[in-house]
Each structure stands twice: as C-alpha cells, then as structure tokens.
Amino acid sequence: MMTDDRVAAMAKALGHPTRIAILKLLADRPCLCGDIVAELPIAQSTVSQHLKVLKESGWITGDVDGPRICYGLNREAVGELRFVLEQLLGQWESAPHGSTCSSCT
Amino acid sequence: MMTDDRVAAMAKALGHPTRIAILKLLADRPCLCGDIVAELPIAQSTVSQHLKVLKESGWITGDVDGPRICYGLNREAVGELRFVLEQLLGQWESAPHGSTCSSCT
DNA sequence: GGCTATTATCGTAAATCGACGATGAACGAT
DNA sequence: ATCGTTCATCGTCGATTTACGATAATAGCC
Numbered sequence A, B: 001m002m003t004d005d006r007v008a009a010m011a012k013a014l015g016h017p018t019r020i021a022i023l024k025l026l027a028d029r030p031c032l033c034g035d036i037v038a039e040l041p042i043a044q045s046t047v048s049q050h051l052k053v054l055k056e057s058g059w060i061t062g063d064v065d066g067p068r069i070c071y072g073l074n075r076e077a078v079g080e081l082r083f084v085l086e087q088l089l090g091q092w093e094s095a096p097h098g099s100t101c102s103s104c105t
Numbered sequence C: 001g002g003c004t005a006t007t008a009t010c011g012t013a014a015a016t017c018g019a020c021g022a023t024g025a026a027c028g029a030t
Numbered sequence D: 001a002t003c004g005t006t007c008a009t010c011g012t013c014g015a016t017t018t019a020c021g022a023t024a025a026t027a028g029c030c
Helices: A004-014 A017-028 A033-039 A044-056 A075-094 B004-014 B017-028 B033-039 B044-056 B075-094
Strands: A060-065 A068-073 B060-065 B068-073
Touching: A004 A017, A004 A044, A004 A075, A004 B004, A004 B017, A017 A033, A017 A044, A017 A068, A017 B004, A017 B075, A033 A044, A033 A068, A044 A060, A075 B017, A075 B075, B004 B017, B004 B044, B004 B075, B017 B033, B017 B044, B017 B068, B033 B044, B033 B068, B044 B060
Parallel strands: none
Antiparallel strands: A060 A068, B060 B068
16 A cells, blocks of 8 residues: 555656656657657756656656666556555445535535 | 646645545545544644645535535546556557667667 | 634745756766 | 766756635524
C-alpha cells in the first residue's frame, strides 16, 4: 500500500502540463534529456528540473550511458497510482449503500 | 479526451496528503464540511479551502442542502484520470517494441 | 426582525514552485 | 591533457500554495 504522502508526491509531480508531456514522450520510447529538449519549447535547465522531479517522485528511471542518461517511464509506479484510484472507486462497492453524511437526507 | 492542462489540474489537486484524506472520506460516504473538520486535525477554514480546490478541479461535487453543503466524490472524474494512466501504460503495447532514444544501444 | 449553525471568503505570512541563464561535473574522443 | 557533448546544479525572480484566525454570507428557527 502506498502512503498518502507517497501518492501526494506522485500526484504533485504529475500536476504540471510539461511533465505530463514528458511522460507521454517516455511512454512512447525512452529518451535522452536532449531528445526531450528538442521536442518541447523550454530551456534545457528547465527540462532537467522537471526530470529531477519526475525521477524523485518515482515516475521515471534514468539509466546512465556515458555522459548521457536514458530516461524511461516507470510503469510499475504508474500501475500503483492507478490502483490507488481504483481503490477510491471501489470503496463504494463494499460500503453499506445508502450511507450518508451526518445530516444528509 | 482530457487535455494535459485538465489532467495536470486534477493531479495537482490530488498532490496534497490532506486532500487525499478528504477524498478517502468522501469515497466512503458523502460528508458535510463539518464532518471532515471533525475527522481531520486542521482548521475549518483550511478544510474549506481544500474542498474548494477539489471542487474546482472536478474531484468532488457539492450539493447544497439549506446552509449545509453535502460533498461527494465525483467518480466519473476519478475514472477519467484512471483512464489517462491506463493510456500511459498502454501506449507501450502498440508501439514498435525495442524502439529506443536517439542514442541508446 | 434577531439568533444559531454551517460554510465561504478575506488578509497575511512562510514556504514552495516554475522559469531562466550561468556555471559546474562527467564522460568520450582527439 | 584538452576539447566538445551532455546533463545537473546554482542563484534568482515573480507567482502560487498552505496554513491560520477573523469575518462575512446563507439558510432555517424562534
């Protein structure tokens, strides 16, 4: 089970359009930092920062290859987050249906 | 299809442990603001702010009932976000396997 | 009209984020 | 050893977030 803090960290990292774009690129194929810089209209330093955020939150892996670093999507982590969402949805099924808040009619 | 901005907005809203706790409560049952304040160790104004963020990003609904507002999980939105994650995972299946970055061996 | 209960909003201060250019670090090639 | 390439880190700026208490707004009840 992922802790709330861990889920929050992953979600926070996902919470930026540029990082979503990066993840989509990495879902298609592994990329070097430079590949991503070439695809997106932002500075190299900014891409590097986003990659750092994604790596620290567990979204991506980074395999060193000489001076380059080949980034790839960490599908395991994606699957874990998906499971968290499924749990949110599923909690309803097993709960006593019709339960309400303290005052709802 | 959800836009990147929309996904980012939802993810950003999820990116806080307190809001995850609130969503878990709402996944169990609809709640008034006061119900949530009673469960969490933070001020009423802070809870209200978090609820606003969750509502604006589409995570929850708020049904007015007199002076109270009954909040509930928007399961449709949760499902949409789950679908986005599934797309990230699934993109691999249909891609030419073994495709790599510009220089990976 | 007043009173209570419930929730939203305001104002503020500390912390974090996102972007950039400039610089540093690591590695292969000459 | 010195390049050139590739990526990370530093320092900085304005903007945003998060938390709080205090205060306003809304709806029902007397």
